[in-house]
Amino acid sequence: MSVENDDKKYLPKFEWLKKSVPNFPVNACNIKLLRSPSEFYQTLIEQCSNVKSRIVIASLYIGTGKQEVFLINTIKKMLDKIPDLSVRILLDANRGSRGKENSSRTLLLPLINSSNNCRVFLYHTPKLRGIVRWLLAERYNELVGLQHMKVYIFDDNILISGANLSQDYFTNRQDRYILIKDSKPLVDFYAGLIDLVGKISFHLSSENTLCLDSSMKYHPYKSLYNSFASEAKFLLLNYYNSHIKKICSGEELSSDTVVFPLIEFPPFGIHNDSEIITKFLEHAEAESTLNLATGYFNLPDIYIKTLFKKSKANINVLFSHPMANSFQTAKGPASFIPTAYSVLTSNFYKEVQKYNLENRIKCFEYEKTGWTFHSKGLWYIPKNYKWPIFTIIGSSNYGARSLNCDLESQIIILTDNQKLQKTFFMEKCDSYKSAIIYTPNCEKLIVPLWIRFVLKIFKNYF
Structure with a gap:
């Protein structure tokens, strides 16, 4: 009973x-559950339109329809309005490159060209390599592995979801979406994590080419798998574990x-x-x-x-x-x-x-x-x-x-x-x-x- x-x-x-x-202790009144794809989209637009310091996006891909273009144009408008605005976008390299003339990559080029504060990261799984990478056609190469996180950050607000940024997710594909406001420690954690995944990913240039971070010793698919994976694991696990130690050693859970x-x-x-x-x-x-x-x-x-x-x-x-x-x-x-x-x-x-x-x-x-x-x-x-x-x-x-x-x-x-x-x-x-x-x-x-x-x-x- x-x-x-x-x-x-x-x-x-x-x-x-x-x-x-x-x-991360948070205030319960700062947690909002969104109910529909349309509310998800409207929240993204509202958050982008009111941003002051940073936008951080991690998604599988961004579609190329009217709603997606409006979203990216909104970000560009804020970049033009706020010179110091930081924009970081992490997508999957293969899914984000699907469609040579009209892809997530081409959609994001105006952002890169409009500001030095915008960086686009494209993660490439190290498991897709050698003859398999050569043989698998576009779309089917995504089976091997993807960047699948869905995290949307606006200043000190974070929207966690399972939804990607494309028209069906804004209209008739039901997902879940939770917005947590005014939670700087949590947002800083995710912003740092996405930056770190970005470090081991390709960077998109204004000429629509891909290059690696100069500090990385190994290449995702040209270097030995174990060499690249070990380097990435060391960076990511150290970052994650450092936050466990920092919080557990001091702050007690006083929040409800x-x-x-x-x-x-x-x-x-x-x-x-x-x-x-x-x-x-x-x-x-x-x-x-x-x-x-x-x-x-x-x-x-x-x-x-x-x-x-x-x-x-x-x-x-x-x-x-x-x-x-x-x-x-x-x-x-x-x-x-x-x-x-x-x-x-x-x-x-x-x-x-x-x-x-x-x-x-x-x-x-x-x-x-x-x-x-x-x-x-x-x-x-x-x-x-x-x-x-x-x-x-x-x-x-x-x-x-x-x-x-x-x-x-x-x-x-x-x-x-x-x-x-x-x-x-x-x-x-x-x-x-x-x-x-x-x-x-x-x-x-x-x-x-x-x-x-x-x-x-x-x-x-x-």
């Missing part, structure tokens, strides 16, 4: 997080709300995010509830093993119906991706049935006419409590490629503030509002043999 208790304090139960994750940033950088052997998520899944108390959402369902083996054999919590898993999969309108081999995910969800549900876990693990499908589903994250409701005491939001899809391929970052927002807990609850309910109980229809699922073969060999790339 759920109860509502104003005196319930949960932060002390998560002191263990401080030992492995930086923590704390933000913990997580990172997952598989090419460099950094698995902080997945280790924390696995620990949460394993130690969530019996009769508590974990709500997990992902637009692309492909839980890695470590999560499945933990859910089936170690976790005692009730689990509600939300994923996209094939018609709400963002690849539903794709052409060529990519058009079969929704079918591949249907196979993965069906296989997972068969395992749930095999272990007789239907009462503890329930699956839901998101389907809304004309919409695709890209939301991901966790909401945790303790035993005998009504509201989520924390949510996790960010770029990770909780899939195998998040643990094996892409650069990811999420934040845990842990709170004893009941007003914020109720806001998390409303967001969770909104996410499940267009969902129905998953009922596999294996008889109607026609799967070409080649898809089953591809999944068997390349499951970690989905």
